[in-house]
Amino acid sequence: MYVGIGYDIHRFVKDRKLILGGICFDYPLGLSGHSDADVVLHAIGDAILGAASLGDIGELFPDTDDKWKGISSQILLDKIMELVWGKGLRVNNVDVVFIAQEPKISKQKKEMERRISELLKVEPERINVKATTTEGLDSIGRLEAAAAQAVVTLTHNS
């Protein structure tokens, strides 16, 4: 069994779609970033890369490369999974926490888990999405940003 950790934070801005865990949210602000800034998928991707000893998302998809500009993080996760499967590994389970004052994601958590499970090709029961606020403290509490932390375990295929 291999364990990996991932953390990411993005700034809220106007005129961007908010995409979390591959799901589009109806919210007046989106997250800024080179890709679609799906902070949940970025934390999961980094945790997967960590468990597989494959570096991190920034190394694989540099924000200086226009190839990745505005790209869906679901495509980045697809590419990460190709590398993981290529090493004879698969995802055992994922636990991710979304950290934001707003929006509340409770109603969409199951949909996010299902989408993530499709991307990683595992049963939805192996994916857990949680959320917490920072109780109005810090930049996240001031609605300036949203963050995510993930832990992933990988196992050998055979």
Ligand code: CDP
């Ligand atoms: O301290 P605790 O995380 O229990 O409380 P909280 O930060 O006030 O969050 C209460 C609940 O709201 C959490 O258990 C989450 O399930 C939910 N929540 C959410 O759906 N979306 C967020 N952005 C933050 C919290």
Ligand code: ZN
């Ligand atoms: Zn990111």
